[in-house]
Amino acid sequence: MQLLGATAIEDxxxxxxPETIQLLKLGNIKVWxxxxxxxxxxxxxxxxxxxxTDDMEILEEKEIRGxxxxxxxxxxxxxxxKSGTERLGQRLACFKATDPQEQGSLVxxxxxxxxxxxxxxxxxxxTPKQKSxxxxxxxxxxxxxxxxxxxxxxxxxxxKTADIGVGISGLEGMQAVQxxxxxxxxxxxxxxxxxxxxxxxxLRICKFLRYFFYKTFAGLMAQVWFAxxxxxxxxxxxxxxxxxxxxxxxxAYPVLSMGLLEQDVSAKKSLxxxxxxxxxxxxxxxxxxxxxxxxxxxxxxxxxSFYIALWAFxxxxxxxxxxxxxxxxxxxxxxSFLSTAQHICGSGPASSQLFFFSPLCCAFFLLExxxxxxxxxxxxxKNALTDPYVLLIVLLSLVVNTIPSLTVRLYPLMYPxxxxxxxxxxxxxxxxxxxxxxxxxxxxxCRRSSYAFxxxxxxxxxxxxxxxxxxxxSVYCPVGLFLKKHNKTKKL
Amino acid sequence: xxxxxxxxxxxDGHPSGGGGGVAGGGAVGGGGAVKTRKPDNTAFKQQRLPxxxxxxxxxxxxxxxxxxxxxxxxxxIGIFVTSNNIREYEIDYTGTExxxxxxxxxxxxxxxxxxxxxxxxxxxEHSFESNVFxxxxxxxxxxxHRRYVKSRDDSQLNGDNSSLLNPSKxxxxxxxNEDKPIAPCGAxxxxxxxxxLELYRIDNDTxxxxxxxxxxxxxxxxxxxxxxxPSGDTNNLxxxxxxxxxxxxxxxxxxMLDSEPDNNGFINxxxxxxxxxxxxxxxxxxxxxxxxxxxxxxxxxAGKYSLDITYNYPVHSFDGRKRMILSTISWMxxxxxxxxxxxxTVGSICFFLGVVLLIIHHKYGNRNTSADxxx
Numbered sequence: 095m096q097l098l099g100a101t102a103i104e105d106x107x108x109x110x111x112p113e114t115i116q117l118l119k120l121g122n123i124k125v126w127x128x129x130x131x132x133x134x135x136x137x138x139x140x141x142x143x144x145x146x147t148d149d150m151e152i153l154e155e156k157e158i159r160g161x162x163x164x165x166x167x168x169x170x171x172x173x174x175x176k177s178g179t180e181r182l183g184q185r186l187a188c189f190k191a192t193d194p195q196e197q198g199s200l201v202x203x204x205x206x207x208x209x210x211x212x213x214x215x216x217x218x219x220x221t222p223k224q225k226s227x228x229x230x231x232x233x234x235x236x237x238x239x240x241x242x243x244x245x246x247x248x249x250x251x252x253x254k255t256a257d258i259g260v261g262i263s264g265l266e267g268m269q270a271v272q273x274x275x276x277x278x279x280x281x282x283x284x285x286x287x288x289x290x291x292x293x294x295x296x297l298r299i300c301k302f303l304r305y306f307f308y309k310t311f312a313g314l315m316a317q318v319w320f321a322x323x324x325x326x327x328x329x330x331x332x333x334x335x336x337x338x339x340x341x342x343x344x345x346a347y348p349v350l351s352m353g354l355l356e357q358d359v360s361a362k363k364s365l366x367x368x369x370x371x372x373x374x375x376x377x378x379x380x381x382x383x384x385x386x387x388x389x390x391x392x393x394x395x396x397x398x399s400f401y402i403a404l405w406a407f408x409x410x411x412x413x414x415x416x417x418x419x420x421x422x423x424x425x426x427x428x429x430s431f432l433s434t435a436q437h438i439c440g441s442g443p444a445s446s447q448l449f450f451f452s453p454l455c456c457a458f459f460l461l462e463x464x465x466x467x468x469x470x471x472x473x474x475x476k477n478a479l480t481d482p483y484v485l486l487i488v489l490l491s492l493v494v495n496t497i498p499s500l501t502v503r504l505y506p507l508m509y510p511x512x513x514x515x516x517x518x519x520x521x522x523x524x525x526x527x528x529x530x531x532x533x534x535x536x537x538x539x540c541r542r543s544s545y546a547f548x549x550x551x552x553x554x555x556x557x558x559x560x561x562x563x564x565x566x567x568s569v570y571c572p573v574g575l576f577l578k579k580h581n582k583t584k585k586l
Numbered sequence: 587x588x589x590x591x592x593x594x595x596x597x598d599g600h601p602s603g604g605g606g607g608v609a610g611g612g613a614v615g616g617g618g619a620v621k622t623r624k625p626d627n628t629a630f631k632q633q634r635l636p637x638x639x640x641x642x643x644x645x646x647x648x649x650x651x652x653x654x655x656x657x658x659x660x661x662x663i664g665i666f667v668t669s670n671n672i673r674e675y676e677i678d679y680t681g682t683e684x685x686x687x688x689x690x691x692x693x694x695x696x697x698x699x700x701x702x703x704x705x706x707x708x709x710x711e712h713s714f715e716s717n718v719f720x721x722x723x724x725x726x727x728x729x730x731h732r733r734y735v736k737s738r739d740d741s742q743l744n745g746d747n748s749s750l751l752n753p754s755k756x757x758x759x760x761x762x763n764e765d766k767p768i769a770p771c772g773a774x775x776x777x778x779x780x781x782x783l784e785l786y787r788i789d790n791d792t793x794x795x796x797x798x799x800x801x802x803x804x805x806x807x808x809x810x811x812x813x814x815x816p817s818g819d820t821n822n823l824x825x826x827x828x829x830x831x832x833x834x835x836x837x838x839x840x841x842m843l844d845s846e847p848d849n850n851g852f853i854n855x856x857x858x859x860x861x862x863x864x865x866x867x868x869x870x871x872x873x874x875x876x877x878x879x880x881x882x883x884x885x886x887x888a889g890k891y892s893l894d895i896t897y898n899y900p901v902h903s904f905d906g907r908k909r910m911i912l913s914t915i916s917w918m919x920x921x922x923x924x925x926x927x928x929x930x931t932v933g934s935i936c937f938f939l940g941v942v943l944l945i946i947h948h949k950y951g952n953r954n955t956s957a958d959x960x961x
Contacts, residue, residue: 320730323866324782355635365658407865419730422865483918484927486665490928495653497932502937504647514809550929 111283115193117285119213121371126215126232128225130248136218145214153212157557161208206235226251233257243284245270260284290364291370296355300379302353304388309345309434311392312495316400316426323404331400332427333420344431395437395495397432402494406487420474425484429491436496619622646949651940657931665918666926673714674913674921676723679706679895682902691897698837702897708789713884716914717877720798722779723870725907729774729863737773738861744854745814753827760834769830769840770852776833778860782896783873783910793892798874801849804858813858815851823851837898870911886912 099438115125129136140146153161182513209215215226229240229252242249242256252275253259261274262281271277276287293357320331330337363372373379407417457509478484628637679911681704691702728734736756742749748768753761757771768776786793818826823841832839843854852858859871877886893910901908913920 238648307880319929324730324732325728326731327728327730329730329735357633361633383682402928404866406922406928408868408922408924414814417864417866417869418862419735419865473811477805486661486925486929488920490925490932493658493936494932497936497939499653500647500650503945504644504943 107139107179108281110280110285112142113286114282115145116144117289117365121368122375123371124210125213126217126228127211128217128220128228128252130220133218135181136216136561140214140216145216150213158205158208173545177213189490202231202234203346206231210236220477222248222316225249226255228252229255241288243278243281260287285365286361287367289368289507290361291372293364293374296374296381298356300384301356304384305349305352305382305438307388308392308395310341310348310436311389312395312399312437313340313345313430315393315396316430319397319400320426321576331423333423336427340431346435348435348478352438391499394498396430397489398494399433402491403429403487406483406490418474421478421481421484424478425487425555426473428479428484429488432488435493435501436492498517527539590767593679598855608611627675644943648940648944648947649862651936655933655935655937655940658929662910662926662929662933664926665929666923668916668918669921669923672710672916672921673712674911675708675710675722676909677706677708677893678907678909679704679893679897680901680909681906682899682907688897691895692902694897694900695901696898697837704774704895704897706893706895708891710886710888710912711887713907714914715878715884716885717875719872719913719915720783720785720874721911721913722781722783722873723753723868723909723911724779725868725909726904727869727901727906728867729869730865730867733795734773735863740812743770743861745852746815747816750816750827759834763831763834764884765934766831768831768833770825770857774861774863775857776835778833778836778857779871780837780898781908782894782898784894785876786892786894787887788892796876796886797876800844800874801855802875803872804855805862808862809855810852810857813852813855813861814931820847827851858953870909873910876912878932883913 118125118279127145167578229242233303240256240495241258241260243260243266244253245262247267249270253261253270259274260276260278263271277282317331407422447479625631640827679688688704691704694702708805739749739754739757742753750768753767753771760768760773762768762770785796787796815952816826827841841851844850849855897951947960
């Protein structure tokens with residue numbers, strides 16, 4: 095046989111893949127790789143993208159079968175896996191995916207438990223249907239949110255099965271993008287999607303919910319307390335227009351701008367500290383306890399606003415105010431509204447310039463409204479809000495509603511947790527805005543690790559050292575030598 | 587796809603060889619034949635709006651506590667002292683106790699003739715210096731009842747002639763009486779307070795009447811804007827109210843409330859004061875003013891006084907109580923020590939909290955001032 099030539103197909107990893115995977119792992123996100131390649135290729139890719147490191151212990155197919163198949167061991171799945179997880183750096187590789195339904199759900203559970211106790215999982219020789227089945231397996235046995243990211247038509251199944259499907263638009267066509275929830279241009283944008291925007295979205299939704307419940311209770315529970323004093327006849331305390339416009343107009347803008355623009359740390363710091371992502375995984379920003387606290391806070395605000403006004407009014411009169419129903423209503427409305435507006439101003443950290451003015455805007459509109467002449471409220475608003483006694487009542491309510499929340503928030507500052515430390519540090523060193531730039535420019539010689547060989551790892555070091563690329567005269571061509579030496583070349 | 591890969595330099599992304607290039611993003615240079623779908627690099631769309639983060643540190647919050655404490659305590663003291671200087675005297679004349687002079691009038695009905703009268707003697711310990719306001723107060727009277735509050739016709743009270751003869755449905759069941767429309771309609775008007783109170787000073791067994799001024803007790807806008815008599819000759823109100831009848835429980839029709847034309851009809855100030863519904867079941871309403879005659883004498887000297895009551899208004903059936911209150915007024919209104927005490931309390935609590943937090947911060951806060959982030 096005469097050697098005519100050699101071909102090699104290069105399928106480089108994208109930029110930033112190892113860094114992205116590192117960040118995701120730091121954010122307590124388990125990364126599984128499902129590929130249709132064969133085992134050696136998959137392992138090499140795993141090494142190349144830093145999913146696997148040399149100090150990891152690799153469980154291959156036969157070892158896994160040994161753990162899972164004996165019937166008596168399955169029944170004691172818990173104990174088996176406990177001993178398994180004590181080994182550090184364990185990772186699972188290349189379990190040839192057979193149809194899980196053959197083995198029954200106990201084996202499924204055992205497999206999922208074993209897999210999730212490992213640092214990384216690589217499944218090779220996976221067909222598209224099996225990719226989707228693996229995602230279903232994880233969803234069924236683990237109470238976790240799954241995200242599938244892929245760029246080819248063979249990833250469509252798993253993208254559609256997972257909770258979140260991300261498609262990468264690229265060489266392989268647009269099928270992945272068309273069926274996905276999010277479309278990215280490169281894999282590395284995933285870190286920004288999850289750690290920056292995903293985290294911000296969770297934060298915004300939680301804060302929005304908390305504030306929405308708070309403002310409803312703080313503003314409108316006063317009518318319930320008034321019922322105790324009006325003979326339970328359902329006489330509203332607030333005037334009709336105030337009730338109608340409260341949610342639509344007065345408190346809409348702060349709530350919306352908090353829900354749209356809130357950022358607790360900047361994008362750059364979010365990427366620097368992927369540990370912050372764990373907050374969302376543990377439901378720390380909105381759970382039953384926080385809901386209860388919000389409810390309590392709202393109720394206590396309304397109690398303070400109403401009863402301070404009540405006891406200050408009693409049946410005494412102000413100099414202009416005569417203790418009548420409309421003046422009382424305006425007093426309570428103003429104090430509760432200003433308390434809720436102040437709360438969002440003080441509790442919502444990131445306030446843009448637009449947002450900062452919103453409580454003032456709302457207060458202005460409230461004032462304007464009360465000053466306009468409607469027949470029902472002729473002069474009552476102006477009378478009440480220019481009376482010094484009423485203004486003192488409002489000020490007292492405002493302070494009484496602010497002090498407890500301020501104290502509660504100040505106390506942890508004595509022992510700052512990591513989030514506050516990060517923000518304190520950020521405050522001291524303001525940073526410029528972030529734009530996503532490529533990490534490395536193409537054409538430089540410092541990229542080494544994108545190469546994965548279909549064969550054993552042995553010669554990768556030779557190539558990646560870069561000697562061949564730097565030497566000007568070199569007859570020695572490792573690639574050709576490699577191919578020449580081994581007659582059978584395994585297909586990719 | 588190969589067309590886009592002519593190795594043009596993009597702004598920030600590079601056409602990756604391994605798939606996932608900026609194929610969707612389009613080419614930036616070269617004639618702009620392909621429309622770029624890159625989002626605008628504006629501050630709003632890239633979420634880079636200038637932000638102001640009120641990060642609470644001990645250094646910003648603790649001074650606020652102290653400042654609030656230091657401001658509130660003097661304000662509280664000021665209000666409390668002002669309230670203490672207000673003179674107030676209250677007489678409950680419902681007459682439920684057998685020893686009360688008004689006990690005989692306890693079960694009077696609204697239309698009893700002749701009207702029941704009683705007299706209560708009292709003594710003022712201190713003199714009242716500035717203008718004295720005379721109020722009548724009611725208890726257990728729910729002027730904030732929902733059906734009661736609705737039961738009025740504001741356009742009729744504003745002098746609208748069509749509403750005068752055709753009152754609104756809200757006034758039911760006090761809308762018409764014997765097929766004639768009631769003016770003023772509604773339960774609020776119907777239950778107007780109609781006791782008459784007169785004050786006499788007792789000076790060596792002579793009763794000196796004290797001048798009670800009945801004008802100027804209602805809000806200016808109420809008297810001049812909200813409440814208007816029907817248009818026409820103001821001197822002949824009887825004709826203006828032709829075709830209407832008095833409210834059911836009134837002794838006299840509305841155009842006979844007072845002899846003076848500018849205090850008669852709907853613009854009668856007692857009526858206006860009554861129509862401004864109170865917020866709470868225990869309330870007081872301004873009845874008369876006692877003005878200071880000259881700067882040498884107090885308005886009401888300390889001594890014996892006598893109150894003559896024409897007891898027309900029955901309250902015993904619903905366990906209500908009636909009282910007469912004499913009070914001076916300050917910038918903050920009537921005598922109410924609550925706000926002063928509340929301000930002092932809140933100010934002291936703030937100050938105390940500030941001190942406590944300062945101590946905690948000094949003991950434990952210093953070791954955490956360096957923000958070393960665990961990694």
